[in-house]
Each structure stands twice: as C-alpha cells, then as structure tokens.
Amino acid sequence: MHHEPAKNIHSGKGAPVASPASHPEVLQVVSFLQEILGEIDTGLDPSTPNPHLNMILHLLDSHFEGRVVSPSAMVAASGVPYATGTRKLAELTEAGFIEQRPRTKSGKTMSLHPSAKLFQVFNQLAERVDRVAQGAYGGTQRTDAARDYYFGGSYQSGQAMIPPPRALTQALKLPGGLRILVHGDPTFMVMENLKRQFEQIVGTDINQRAFSIDRLREEALRNASRNKSRYDLIAVDLPWLGEFVEKGVIRALPDIMDLDRLEPSDFHTAGWKATHWDGVPYGVPSQTTPELMFYRKDWFAEAGFEPPRTTQDVIDAARHFHNPQSGRYGVAWNGARGTALGHTFIMTCADFGQPIIDLPRIAGGYDADHLAGRDFRPMFDSDRALAAAEYLLELMQYSPPDILSMSWYERVRPFANGTVAMAYGYTLLAPYFELDATCAANGNTGYLPHPHGPEGVPIAPVGGYALCIPANIAEERLSDAVEALVAFTSPAAQKLYAQEGSRTAPRYSVGADPEVRRLSEIFELVDEMSWRDELQFWPRPPIPQISDIIATCGNELHDMLRGLVSPKDALAKAQQEAERRLRTSVT
Numbered sequence: 001m002h003h004e005p006a007k008n009i010h011s012g013k014g015a016p017v018a019s020p021a022s023h024p025e026v027l028q029v030v031s032f033l034q035e036i037l038g039e040i041d042t043g044l045d046p047s048t049p050n051p052h053l054n055m056i057l058h059l060l061d062s063h064f065e066g067r068v069v070s071p072s073a074m075v076a077a078s079g080v081p082y083a084t085g086t087r088k089l090a091e092l093t094e095a096g097f098i099e100q101r102p103r104t105k106s107g108k109t110m111s112l113h114p115s116a117k118l119f120q121v122f123n124q125l126a127e128r129v130d131r132v133a134q135g136a137y138g139g140t141q142r143t144d145a146a147r148d149y150y151f152g153g154s155y156q157s158g159q160a161m162i163p164p165p166r167a168l169t170q171a172l173k174l175p176g177g178l179r180i181l182v183h184g185d186p187t188f189m190v191m192e193n194l195k196r197q198f199e200q201i202v203g204t205d206i207n208q209r210a211f212s213i214d215r216l217r218e219e220a221l222r223n224a225s226r227n228k229s230r231y232d233l234i235a236v237d238l239p240w241l242g243e244f245v246e247k248g249v250i251r252a253l254p255d256i257m258d259l260d261r262l263e264p265s266d267f268h269t270a271g272w273k274a275t276h277w278d279g280v281p282y283g284v285p286s287q288t289t290p291e292l293m294f295y296r297k298d299w300f301a302e303a304g305f306e307p308p309r310t311t312q313d314v315i316d317a318a319r320h321f322h323n324p325q326s327g328r329y330g331v332a333w334n335g336a337r338g339t340a341l342g343h344t345f346i347m348t349c350a351d352f353g354q355p356i357i358d359l360p361r362i363a364g365g366y367d368a369d370h371l372a373g374r375d376f377r378p379m380f381d382s383d384r385a386l387a388a389a390e391y392l393l394e395l396m397q398y399s400p401p402d403i404l405s406m407s408w409y410e411r412v413r414p415f416a417n418g419t420v421a422m423a424y425g426y427t428l429l430a431p432y433f434e435l436d437a438t439c440a441a442n443g444n445t446g447y448l449p450h451p452h453g454p455e456g457v458p459i460a461p462v463g464g465y466a467l468c469i470p471a472n473i474a475e476e477r478l479s480d481a482v483e484a485l486v487a488f489t490s491p492a493a494q495k496l497y498a499q500e501g502s503r504t505a506p507r508y509s510v511g512a513d514p515e516v517r518r519l520s521e522i523f524e525l526v527d528e529m530s531w532r533d534e535l536q537f538w539p540r541p542p543i544p545q546i547s548d549i550i551a552t553c554g555n556e557l558h559d560m561l562r563g564l565v566s567p568k569d570a571l572a573k574a575q576q577e578a579e580r581r582l583r584t585s586v587t
Contacts, residue, residue: 171203283466
C-alpha cells in the first residue's frame, strides 16, 4: 500500500469512507414514534402527553446521536410540568431503565444513559411496531423478518438481535482522552461516523490516528521504544503478532484481564487463534476479514460460466472476459511492488497447498499454533511455490494495464466500476461497491473462498487486525484501557460497525444477528466458511520475520512479473533471503 499521511480524526476529520448504511432499526422506530407522538400532540386538542415514553425516546435518540443527557433535559422532554416530570423520571430509574454516571469528581452532577434492560425491552417493542406498521401500510409484501416471526424464525437459535452498545457504568478517566492507533481502512474509519456515540459510551474524548499498513507497523515499533506509550490501544495486523510479542511491543491479555469478559468462544476460530503466540492471547479480534474472490455474477451467468472455484477456472474465465479494446479486463489483484505483492504471493502459495515455511500438516491444513522457539525452513524452492508464481505470470495476461502498481484499494476500484470480471479482495473492501448504488458491481457480486490449485483446497486466508494494549502503557491508564478494549470489541460494538458500513464481523453472534444479515450476504457466507474450516491463518504465519519475508517476496516477484528474471531465479533469491532472515534473531 502507498504510504499516506497519518489521519487524526479527533475532531471528526479523516479519510473519506463509503456512505454508511442505514441507521439501526431501533433508531428508526425511535424516530417514527417521536414523529407520531408529535403529530398526535399537535393535531388533537385536548391531548395528554405520555411522559414515560417521551423521556425514553429522548434518551435513546440522544444515546444514538452521542449527546449528553442530564436529568433536567429528561424532565424537559417529558412534556409535563417539572414536578410531574421529576416524579416520572424517578419511576423510570426505579424500573431499571436508566443508568446514572457521575460527570464530576464530587458525583453531584450525573449524566443519564439507557440501561441494558431498556435496550432489551425497547428492542422487542421495535420489532412489534415494525410488524404492526408492515401490516397496516406494507401491503401484501412482508419483510423476511415479519415472515420469520410468524413461522417461528424469531425463536430460532442464534437469531436473537444484539441490542445497541450501552454506556459504561463509570466513565473512563484518561487524561487527554482515549488514544488509539489504527489502520486507515473502512472498518476503522467508521469511528469517524460513530465518534460522538462512542465518546458517550466510554465517557471521554477519543483521539484516533490512522496510518497506511507499512507506516502503522513503523509507528507501533517506534512507540514501543518510548518510555511511555502514546497510545492506549493499537491495531496489530495479524501476521505481526509474533514479532510484536518477541520485541515486547504488546501485553499478554491474561496478565491484565479476565478473558471470560471477551467471550472467546464467540469469535471465529481462526481469527481468535491468530491473536495467540505460544498459546497465549495478546489481542482481541477487531476485524476478521478473509480475502475472497469477488466475481461478477451477472457476467458469469450471461456467459454460461460456473463460479470460479479453481485456479484453472480463473484463467479460463479471465481469458473469456478480457477485452481491452472494450475496456474490459479479466482479473485484478495486488501487483504492486513490496508488501502488497508479497501478500498476494504467499496467499497464492497457500492456494496451491504450499505454506511459505515448513509447517507440519494437520487435519484441515497446517499447524500455525505452535511457532514460538522453533527453527523453520522457507519453502519457496518447492514445485508448488513455482506453480503459484507461474499462475501469477499467467494472470498478468488478463489483468488491467496498471496491474503492477495495484494494491489493496486499487484492485477493487475497477471491479466496482464494472471494468473487471474478478478481483481478489478482503471483505472490508466490499463497502466500496455494496454501499454505492451507482457502482456496476452493486448487487451483482458473488463471493467465494480463494480458487485453489491442483494440490490445494478452498481456503479463505484470514486478514484483519487485533486490538492490543501496548507493553509500555502507563500503569495508571491500564485498567481503563482494558475497559475500552472490551467495549470496542463487544458484540454490540461490532454490530454497530456493520450497520455503519463495515463488512468485517469477527463474532459468530454478530454474523447471526438478523439485522446484520440483512445488510450483506458476506456475514452469513463468512460464518459458513468458518464452520467448514475454510477460514485459515496459516497462509500468513505470524513468525517474527514475516514482514521482511513478505517484502522480499514482493520485490523479487515484481521483478519476475516485469520480465527481468525467471520464476525459478526469483524464487531462488526469495529462498536465499528468507533463509538469512530466519537465521537472524528478532529483538
């Protein structure tokens, strides 16, 4: 990826992101009820206000918009005299619908927040209101949710809707606010849209710095050399984990928190295991974004082609659709020199059944769980690695003319605008066309695991980031950083990211949420891939030297694609340099 300047979105400024998805359905019901009550109050005279409902709607609306709610504001929203409103507010509090959080050290000034009970009760009410509205004004066409209700869908296992995130009982006490270092991708950038709401949830300002992938690693390592960390949380690309542990960049989670608070069994197995080193978790999956094959379903159907499930299928389809004179190309992928192409090559090796180091074979793939303290040999001199390199050379014939400068985003843009039939891409990039109705690929995209070679099997290489706590964080900030870590990786937070446009969901519960599933087929498909054991992290084993090996592959293979060296010579150089890297200790 190209080096880009850091983006500081403390004040809501940052990289442009795809248009957000619709607001959560609960918020739609809140707005609907507010408008209905307003019409009734102004259209009927005399009329009697409903202070309980008025205050509940004001509280929920303010929570979703990230506005502070005081007791006096709640009473004012009740629509009844002050004394009556105060009494009604006390009744709501006693009923367990409202949580109070001190805003000052004295505790005399409080802010009000929806409780978990209120979210649960109102979520059920929202379903019923939606169903009644559908029955009254939706005609004979009912939504899937409405049909599910009548046929038992709402009682099926795993179909319960996750309520919105609730405010922490105690506001975080972090001088200067919560400081986070992240990657500048669409999932992390949804924080730009959600900043005010999450500041209400955690009770403090949020300062987020976003970098391109190479600069993110550089900044994380630079931060580790400081006496005190500048960040409370840092995003760690999964392959970096071994390096960051060996260099003492991040803390082991069992040393600082109760892991049960994270509900580990709810995470996709491969995503959760990828955050471990020597059997110990060092981070929490904030994104699980497998790289998939995107393909144009409409083009394939018109041509009578089956979805591309093997590398030969990709070549055949790319050859058919490639027509540069008409502005059409077969396939797009990461061809840019360095990190981008390096990632492509090592994952292509996996498609041909070849890990880049001599990992032991186990059921379902290769063992990448036990990497610490072991000596490994690179495997770029194997026949399957050669087949992977030759596959990329063949793809060159059916790729856009600027393929050798294409990286993470550039490969998806031509697919989105309708000039490419297929593209390798992470699910986090799908919002570029899923949320833009003007894109030719909108509504016409199919998703598959990586097409595999003769000795490979379908796999979806796991990408994404874990949120970690720096090893050199000031001790007085540690406990609050843990609270933020739990809040930002919770099912409720992950659902909110999805509703704002993210296409990464590291938790099974989020992918099973009916509101999330209606946003994109990606969530259900990725869950199914996980159940079939197709989500794998061994293609990018997090050994400490992995970043340098990836860069080496990206440089040597780029020379090969440019025709400067043969595939065998490029792989021989990669093998030699990888052997040298593996002999070098990482400190």
